[in-house]
Amino acid sequence: MKLINIQRVLEEWSPLSSAEDFDNVGLILGNPDDIIEKAIITLDTTEKIIDEAIDSDCNLIITFHPLMFKGYESLKSEEYVRKCIIKALKNNINIYAIHTNLDNNPKGVSYHISKKIGLRNIEVLIKKENKENLGMGIIGELRDEKTEKEFLKYLMSKMELSNLRHSNFTGEKIKKIAVLGGSGSFGIEEVLNKEIDCYVTADLKYHDFFKSNNKILLIDIGHYESEKYTKELILSYLNKKIPKFACTIAKTKTNPVNYF
Numbered sequence: 001m002k003l004i005n006i007q008r009v010l011e012e013w014s015p016l017s018s019a020e021d022f023d024n025v026g027l028i029l030g031n032p033d034d035i036i037e038k039a040i041i042t043l044d045t046t047e048k049i050i051d052e053a054i055d056s057d058c059n060l061i062i063t064f065h066p067l068m069f070k071g072y073e074s075l076k077s078e079e080y081v082r083k084c085i086i087k088a089l090k091n092n093i094n095i096y097a098i099h100t101n102l103d104n105n106p107k108g109v110s111y112h113i114s115k116k117i118g119l120r121n122i123e124v125l126i127k128k129e130n131k132e133n134l135g136m137g138i139i140g141e142l143r144d145e146k147t148e149k150e151f152l153k154y155l156m157s158k159m160e161l162s163n164l165r166h167s168n169f170t171g172e173k174i175k176k177i178a179v180l181g182g183s184g185s186f187g188i189e190e191v192l193n194k195e196i197d198c199y200v201t202a203d204l205k206y207h208d209f210f211k212s213n214n215k216i217l218l219i220d221i222g223h224y225e226s227e228k229y230t231k232e233l234i235l236s237y238l239n240k241k242i243p244k245f246a247c248t249i250a251k252t253k254t255n256p257v258n259y260f
C-alpha cells in the first residue's frame with residue numbers, strides 16, 4: 001500500500017489542520033510514494049524503535065510524539081534526534097506523526113482515557129477556537145460517585161498505574177471528572193472554572209498542586225502513562241479502515257522516565 005493512501009486515511013480522521021501551531025505532524029521523514037510493507041505504532045521515536053522497525057521489516061513508523069517540533073533547523077543539536085533521522089534515512093524508514101491533531105479529535109486521546117475509566121455524559125474540556133467540535137481534554141461523570149481514595153485506587157487499576165501524584169484531599173466525593181492526556185497544567189484554570197471534582201492529567205509541577213485550593217483533586221498519572229493507550233487507539237482505527245494493512249504496536253517501551 002502506498003504511504004500517501006495511509007496518510008489520507010489518518011488525515012481523514014485527524015486532519016493536520018487540527019494540530020497546534022507548535023506541533024509538527026504528518027509525514028516528518030519519507031516519501032509519500034513509497035510502498036509500505038508494514039507499520040509499527042509508537043508513542044515516541046527512539047533509536048531502539050527504528051531498530052525494531054528494521055528487524056521486523058517495517059518501513060513506516062507511526063509515532064504520536066513527533067521526533068522534532070517545528071523550527072528544528074540544525075541536525076547538530078539533540079544527539080538522539082540526529083541519530084534517529086540518520087538511521088531512518090539509511091534504512092528507508094518513513095516516519096509519520098499524529099499528535100495534537102489526535103489530542104484535538106473529540107474521539108481522540110482524552111476520549112480514549114475517559115472510556116478506559118468509564119466516564120459518561122462526556123464533552124470537550126477546552127474547545128478549540130472557532131471549532132465547535134474540536135479541542136483538548138474531556139469532561140465526564142462516573143456512574144457512581146466515589147470517595148477520593150476509592151477513586152485513586154479505581155484509576156490506578158483502570159489505567160494500570162504503579163503510582164501517581166495528587167494534591168491534598170478535599171474531603172468531597174468524586175463524580176465529575178476532567179481528563180487530559182499528556183502535559184495538562186495549562187488546563188487547570190479551565191477546570192477550576194467548571195464544577196469539576198477531579199482533574200486527571202500529567203506533568204504537573206510543584207506549584208500547580210497548590211492551585212487546587214482544596215476545591216478539586218488534581219492528579220498527575222505520568223505523561224507516558226496518560227498516553228500509553230493511544231497506540232491501541234491508532235491501531236484499532238487503522239484496522240477498521242484498512243483491515244488488510246499490516247500494522248502492529250511496537251514492543252519497545254519508550255518511556256524515558258523510570259521509577260525506583
Ligand SMILES: [Zn+2]
Pocket residue numbers: 065181182183223227
Ligand atoms: Zn505527550
